[in-house]
Every structure is written in C-alpha cells, then in structure tokens.
Amino acid sequence: MDTSHEIGEAVPGDALRETGVTIREAGPDDAVAGVRPRWVALPETSGEVAALMRVSAEHDLAVVPVGDGTKLGWAGPPERCDLLVDTCCLTLDGGTVVEHSSGDLVAKVSAGLPVDVLSSTLARSEQELALDNPLPAGTVGGTLATAIAGPRRFRYGTARDLLIGITVVLADGTIARSGGRVVKNVAGYDLGKLFCGSYGTLGIITEATFRLHPVPADRRWVVAELPAFEVRAAESTNGAGAPAFPGRPGPPGGLDALVAELAASQAEPSAIEADWPDGPDALGGPTLAVLVEGTAAEARARAVQALIGRRGAARVTGEPPGWWGTLPGEDVLLEVRIPPARLGGALRAIAAGELPVRMRGSAASGVLRIALAPDVGERAFAGFVSRVRDRLGHLGGRLIVVTAPRELAGGVDRWGPAGALPLMRRIKERFDPGRRMSPGRFIGGI
Structure with missing residues (x-):
C-alpha cells in the first residue's frame, strides 16, 4: 500500500509537536474565511512562536495567526493555510499578560489578551487604552492586525498612534522588537506602523506596548x-x-x-x-x-x-x-x-x-x-x-x-486600487519572501 501521502502529512505535524508547543488537529470551526488549516498551535511565549515558524519555514507551511477569531472572516481567504497559530495562551516574560506602569501611563501586554480584559485591568488604575473596539470581543493582536478603531479615533488616533512598542515573530522565526523600552528595528523599518493593518501577512504580533490616557473625569x-x-x-x-x-x-x-x-x-x-x-x-x-x-x-x-x-x-x-x-x-x-x-x-x-x-x-x-x-x-x-x-x-x-x-x-476586488501597492509588495518580499504568512489575505493578493 502506498503510504507516501500519509507520511508527508505526518512529518510536519511531528516536527511541530517536537517544539514542545501544544498542537491539535484543526476542525471546521478553525477555518479562515472558508479555508481550513491542518493544525492549530497554542504557543505560550514569543520563543515558542519562533520555534513554530522555523519548523514552518523548513516544511513550507503557510501560517495564519488568530486571536479570538472575531475577525477571521475579514479580508480575503488565504491561498493556503497549513498552521493556525492561536495567540490565546501567549504570555510576557515571567508568565504575566500585562505589565502596567501606571505612573508612566504605559502598558506592555500579550497579543492574545482580550481587549475587554485589558480595559478592566487598566480601569482599576483609572486609565484606559482609547481605542473603542467596535466588536464585543477581540484580542490586542487582532485589533492591531486589522487596525480597527472606534469613535474616539478623532481625538486619540488609531492603534498605530497609541502603539509605542511591538514584538513580532517573522516568517523565518526571527524575533524582532521596536519601540518601547527595547529598540531593535529590522533594517530601519518602523515595525509598529507596518504591522498595524497588515492582517497577519508580515509576521505574528506577540507583544505590544501602548501609551495610555487617564479615564476622563466626566463624559x-x-x-x-x-x-x-x-x-x-x-x-x-x-x-x-x-x-x-x-x-x-x-x-x-x-x-x-x-x-x-x-x-x-x-x-x-x-x-x-x-x-x-x-x-x-x-x-x-x-x-x-x-x-x-x-x-x-x-x-x-x-x-x-x-x-x-x-x-x-x-x-x-x-x-x-x-x-x-x-x-x-x-x-x-x-x-x-x-x-x-x-x-x-x-x-x-x-x-x-x-x-x-x-x-x-x-x-x-x-x-x-x-x-x-x-x-x-x-x-x-x-x-x-x-x-x-x-x-x-x-x-x-x-x-x-x-x-x-x-x-x-469573490466577484469583486475587496480592496480596490492602491497607489502604494508596489511598495507594499516590496515590503512583503522583504519580510516574507516565501509567501507563507497569510498568503493572499491582503491588498493585491499580498
């Protein structure tokens, strides 16, 4: 009996499990805009995400990050999806999910943290992240990846205006940081601005540092x-x-x-x-x-x-x-x-x-x-x-x-014309030359 197909299916899964990250078989509810992945990974640290990405690079696996899944149906379907990286279990160094410096009006948070949990945590110090998530659920990473903002964008701006630091894992497993307390840019790019609104096509956001505001005395x-x-x-x-x-x-x-x-x-x-x-x-x-x-x-x-x-x-x-x-x-x-x-x-x-x-x-x-x-x-x-x-x-x-x-x-161009498309293609080539990060999800099929 020919088992080559079964072996081909098993080898990447075994390699993913050898990272020590929790891996499960994907089900129908894990589909990304109708495209079902083969595995779902639940990493707990940026290092574990990096290990997953190195295995994915070795086996040419297409990867899509996900938080609560509230916006998985947004943007185009991926051309292929082998591994869904669920950020729900991500933590910061030391196992926490929020590092709140209330005196500095700054918070460093895990990308998998639900936005409403962050809001309630900050409210105890009478501070807030002024983004007004228009969905009843959603994570910090998903909010950044889709660049969604609510009514107060008029005064406070969008996520990219409030973001002062970010940690991302690139397609080859490189952990890159910019802004915040640690500055390590990638070839001079402002990672925060690039990753806001990128729909997971450049890498996986694992941590974010935000500038906060005091809760207004009255409204x-x-x-x-x-x-x-x-x-x-x-x-x-x-x-x-x-x-x-x-x-x-x-x-x-x-x-x-x-x-x-x-x-x-x-x-x-x-x-x-x-x-x-x-x-x-x-x-x-x-x-x-x-x-x-x-x-x-x-x-x-x-x-x-x-x-x-x-x-x-x-x-x-x-x-x-x-x-x-x-x-x-x-x-x-x-x-x-x-x-x-x-x-x-x-x-x-x-x-x-x-x-x-x-x-x-x-x-x-x-x-x-x-x-x-x-x-x-x-x-x-x-x-x-x-x-x-x-x-x-x-x-x-x-x-x-x-x-x-x-x-x-399927009968329309989701994004319409974009004069910056050539530049965006060059950035995609720089960060993901193998087109394995959410391929096809973004403007121009990026």
Whole structure:
C-alpha cells in the first residue's frame, strides 16, 4: 500500500509537536474565511512562536495567526493555510499578560489578551487604552492586525498612534522588537506602523506596548435627530449646470458645515459620529452624536447643543446612544474612507449605489461603515461596489469590502486600487519572501 501521502502529512505535524508547543488537529470551526488549516498551535511565549515558524519555514507551511477569531472572516481567504497559530495562551516574560506602569501611563501586554480584559485591568488604575473596539470581543493582536478603531479615533488616533512598542515573530522565526523600552528595528523599518493593518501577512504580533490616557473625569453625549434636508439638499452639479447624479440626493451641505464647525469648536469633542439606519437615500435624516470628555464636560456639551440647535433639536445625556461604537452589521460590511471635507460627496456616492444600506461612522474622521443585506445577490453587490468606488475615486476616497460571503466577495476586488501597492509588495518580499504568512489575505493578493 502506498503510504507516501500519509507520511508527508505526518512529518510536519511531528516536527511541530517536537517544539514542545501544544498542537491539535484543526476542525471546521478553525477555518479562515472558508479555508481550513491542518493544525492549530497554542504557543505560550514569543520563543515558542519562533520555534513554530522555523519548523514552518523548513516544511513550507503557510501560517495564519488568530486571536479570538472575531475577525477571521475579514479580508480575503488565504491561498493556503497549513498552521493556525492561536495567540490565546501567549504570555510576557515571567508568565504575566500585562505589565502596567501606571505612573508612566504605559502598558506592555500579550497579543492574545482580550481587549475587554485589558480595559478592566487598566480601569482599576483609572486609565484606559482609547481605542473603542467596535466588536464585543477581540484580542490586542487582532485589533492591531486589522487596525480597527472606534469613535474616539478623532481625538486619540488609531492603534498605530497609541502603539509605542511591538514584538513580532517573522516568517523565518526571527524575533524582532521596536519601540518601547527595547529598540531593535529590522533594517530601519518602523515595525509598529507596518504591522498595524497588515492582517497577519508580515509576521505574528506577540507583544505590544501602548501609551495610555487617564479615564476622563466626566463624559457627556450630545445627540440630535437631524432633519432630512441635512442629507437631501439641492442637487449638486457636474460643473456644466447639470445634476451630477440625476435623481439622487444632493449634497448634505448643512451636515458638512455642522461637522466642520463642531470639529473646530472650543468644546473640543472627542468624537463626532453619525448613524443612518436606512442609509443616506432614506427620507429620514441621520442621528448625530457628539462626545465631550474631561473637565467642565457639562458646560462644553451645552455649547455643542447650542451649535447643533440651529439645525435640529439636541439633547445632552450621560449615556451614549445604543448604536454608539458598534458596527452597522457584520455579515456584509464595507468601509468608506474619505477626506472629511468631502463627506457630502461620499453620501451621494453611496446613495448612487442604488441599494438599501445601514451606515454609521465617524463624520469628523471620514470613516463610514456600510452594512448590506446578506441576500443582496452577486450582481447587485458587484454593481454597488463598482458604482460607489468609481464615484469615491473622484473624491479622493476609497471603498473596502471588509467582510462578505465568498459568493459575493469573490466577484469583486475587496480592496480596490492602491497607489502604494508596489511598495507594499516590496515590503512583503522583504519580510516574507516565501509567501507563507497569510498568503493572499491582503491588498493585491499580498
């Protein structure tokens, strides 16, 4: 009997087990965007991750890192996946998962640490990592790898702005560190900025060091139900006197102006979010919510209320609206990034997609997330992406398909055009010449 195939299957698995890391056979629930791996590894230290990567390099195994798995369906499916490296058991030196220097407002954490656990740990010292994870679960590593951020990105920035140190394991097993207390860069690269948003295609994040902030003494939200005219003003033109998008809603000039006024106001809001339950083409207007934090929050919130009051009734509350800091949907999710000054054009572009949507996001940061119905249909979905992406391109914006069923996402380019693609390919070649780290997951098939 020919057992060559069985031997070929067993040898890499045996080599992985010889590292001393816990290895198990993968099951259906371990699939990465529909692609099932052969093994799952549960390393406990950066050194064990390095050992796994050396074995994977020797046997040409494709590797995908995973945390809670909440975002495994995001981005494209890997071209192949042999080993899933689960970061759930990772610890720092000494066996801890958090090293919190409260006096320095700095925390070094394991990449496998759940974000909500980190939040509760820091809260005991009245400090926080100001990222506002929009998912109910997720790990530090997954948050960095997908570069996701919530409403307060307007004031505090994204993960790459709060990250001051990182430890990663590269495809050949090299442990590399940059920033924080230890500086060991790889060929001059800023590892933190490269690995944020890389979707596991450059290596595995094992540790991260963050700059923290004190928990604000007070918080107030100003919430307003804006009238429909804010998003259905007069038709825009194409420069020749004709409507740019005949029959579609015009520019929300009032909303644009209001957001700009709020962003520049002395009230110094931490976030300006908008929610369109039925999309920008609906008869109703959006709900606008503005967060004010810190000293004199009540008085500053009243000033915001007065600014909004000229356009619609606003109320001040100590609690956020129910939709605050959450995604509009998780089955078919798209993201629009647009210069904030062109928010009106982005809304017209989305309305021109001619599909019902639910949308919310940061009006002041120019990041909008769109949810479509899971049963939208392949042709309708492809048409929507094409129409919206074409119009956004003229505005300096872009549309990304964050997640969608394979039958929908397979008919479109998930990422769209990217002028930096040649540079990104060179970086991929530098860090992963064998294309074994999450191959095909990122833009351009990287």
